[in-house]
Amino acid sequence: MIHIFATQWPLLLEGLGRTLLCSIIALFFSLIIGSLFAIFEIMPNKIMRVIGNIYVEVFRNIPLLVITMFFFVVIPLYVTKINGFTAGTIGLTIYTSAFIAETVRSGIQSVDPGQMEGAMSNGLTFWQSMRYVVLPQAFKIVIPPLGNQFINLVKNSSVLAFVAGFDLMYQGNMIANNTLQTMPTFFVVGILYLVITMPLSYYMRYLEKKLA
Amino acid sequence: MSMIEFHDVQKYYGDFHALKNINLTVEAGETVVLIGPSGSGKSTLIRTINGLEPIQKGQLIVNGYDLADKKTDPNKIRKNVGMVFQHFNLYANKTVLENIMLAPKIVLKRPDDENREFAMKLLDKVGLANKADSYPRQLSGGQQQRIAIARSLAMKPKCLLFDEPTSALDPEMIDDVLNVMKDIARDSDMTMLVVTHEMGFAREVGDRVIFMADGEILEDDSKETFFDGQPSNERARQFLSKIIVHK
Numbered sequence: 002m003i004h005i006f007a008t009q010w011p012l013l014l015e016g017l018g019r020t021l022l023c024s025i026i027a028l029f030f031s032l033i034i035g036s037l038f039a040i041f042e043i044m045p046n047k048i049m050r051v052i053g054n055i056y057v058e059v060f061r062n063i064p065l066l067v068i069t070m071f072f073f074v075v076i077p078l079y080v081t082k083i084n085g086f087t088a089g090t091i092g093l094t095i096y097t098s099a100f101i102a103e104t105v106r107s108g109i110q111s112v113d114p115g116q117m118e119g120a121m122s123n124g125l126t127f128w129q130s131m132r133y134v135v136l137p138q139a140f141k142i143v144i145p146p147l148g149n150q151f152i153n154l155v156k157n158s159s160v161l162a163f164v165a166g167f168d169l170m171y172q173g174n175m176i177a178n179n180t181l182q183t184m185p186t187f188f189v190v191g192i193l194y195l196v197i198t199m200p201l202s203y204y205m206r207y208l209e210k211k212l213a
Numbered sequence: 214m215s216m217i218e219f220h221d222v223q224k225y226y227g228d229f230h231a232l233k234n235i236n237l238t239v240e241a242g243e244t245v246v247l248i249g250p251s252g253s254g255k256s257t258l259i260r261t262i263n264g265l266e267p268i269q270k271g272q273l274i275v276n277g278y279d280l281a282d283k284k285t286d287p288n289k290i291r292k293n294v295g296m297v298f299q300h301f302n303l304y305a306n307k308t309v310l311e312n313i314m315l316a317p318k319i320v321l322k323r324p325d326d327e328n329r330e331f332a333m334k335l336l337d338k339v340g341l342a343n344k345a346d347s348y349p350r351q352l353s354g355g356q357q358q359r360i361a362i363a364r365s366l367a368m369k370p371k372c373l374l375f376d377e378p379t380s381a382l383d384p385e386m387i388d389d390v391l392n393v394m395k396d397i398a399r400d401s402d403m404t405m406l407v408v409t410h411e412m413g414f415a416r417e418v419g420d421r422v423i424f425m426a427d428g429e430i431l432e433d434d435s436k437e438t439f440f441d442g443q444p445s446n447e448r449a450r451q452f453l454s455k456i457i458v459h460k
């Protein structure tokens with residue numbers, strides 16, 4: 002095991018870096034896109050609600066791998082060249098954003114509707130009321146479930162391995178194939194995933210306590 | 214110019230006819246008290262005035278804008294028409310001072326020092342300058358309601374709507390809130406529409422009393438007629454005797 006790390010560390014670290022990069026990008030954008038669609042789902046405008054609903058239901062109910070393959074195969078066919086890393090990151094972002102939308106929507110709906118009414122009566126627009134009054138309260142409520150989504154996101158980034166995204170899982174596969182040391186390799190890979198997810202998990206718990 | 218004009222307004226919740234053919238004019242500067250049994254549509258009526266509830270028929274003109282017109286953005290009206298709720302609805306994530314300063318900052322782009330100074334002046338006026346840095350949950354109901362009034366005043370509105378502002382309060386706090394409201398009615402040219410069963414308030418600073426039942430306005434009297442003469446409507450008379458005996 003130590004041997005694997007000692008001899009293969011450049012590949013492993015590159016994989017770790019890619020996994021981390023993909024996760025950070027996907028986390029950032031899925032949080033924004035997810036929140037946006039969450040707001041769509043509860044807007045007074047019915048068309049917006051339907052759009053939000055369709056988005057969430059479609060992308061939440063298709064396997065991540067299918068979404069990713071779609072971007073990896075279909076986009077280059079009709080739109081533009083795209084590498085595995087990009088396709089995987091987009092797929093992961095869209096897939097995760099659907100789950101985040103559901104989480105954030107339930108958070109928004111658990112905020113007292115009087116908060117929105119108070120803000121709108123005070124002269125703020127719907128979006129301003131969301132931004133300054135409702136969302137800050139909603140996020141506080143949804144930190145624990147969001148933490149779960151983030152951790153799932155990091156783990157799900159292993160989908161990159163299927164589209165040659167050079168992530169941790171991909172490198173693990175390569176090393177295992179080349180060295181035939183399957184067990185120790187995936188042991189090391191597992192530990193490297195923990196290196197990302199454990200601090201994330203603790204940070205979310207810390208945030209939860211701090212904001213409580 | 215009239216501040217609020219209802220012309221044959223109808224409001225439905227689904228099939229339920231909540232406001233029936235409402236005709237009502239409130240002049241600028243008037244203080245009007247709205248009373249009526251539970252479920253009569255008082256909240257519904259007051260909430261249509263700043264567009265929190267849409268109307269289905271008729272004309273509703275507030276501060277010159279017609280709310281029945283789909284093209285009217287209710288936000289335009291809300292900048293000049295504040296609302297005070299039964300349960301305060303202060304921003305739970307903001308301090309008292311931030312509650313008061315938020316809308317002037319975002320909506321009116323009032324410069325920060327001017328904003329703060331005016332907010333502190335309002336806090337002083339409602340007797341809570343020492344609570345500027347508290348959060349709403351740390352305050353009593355009566356204190357929260359006075360903050361909510363200060364928050365509305367910070368927008369320098371022309372009109373204030375109150376929906377049972379004292380009915381969620383312990384008795385000993387009611388007067389603190391009513392006194393603030395009386396001061397506003399006396400000292401400013403604010404138009405006020407107040408849903409309340411506090412008849413002391415109506416007697417002292419009210420100009421008119423309106424009685425609603427089952428979604429209709431049954432009585433619209435000057436204060437003198439209402440209290441000293443007799444409301445002509447039988448239900449209004451009964452209702453009045455009930456709330457006055459209760460006090």
Ligand SMILES: Nc1ncnc2c1ncn2[C@@H]1O[C@H](COP(=O)(O)OP(=O)(O)OP(=O)(O)O)[C@@H](O)[C@H]1O
Nearest residue numbers: 226227229231249250251252253254255256257258
């Ligand atoms: N959002 C709603 N959907 C459906 N019906 C509603 C809604 N809001 C109010 N109603 C109904 O409309 C009627 C009038 O309600 P409203 O809240 O305006 O009465 P109110 O006079 O303010 O009563 P209270 O003194 O209890 O506050 C009631 O029968 C109520 O059940």
Ligand SMILES: [Mg+2]
Nearest residue numbers: 255256257377
């Ligand atoms: Mg009511």
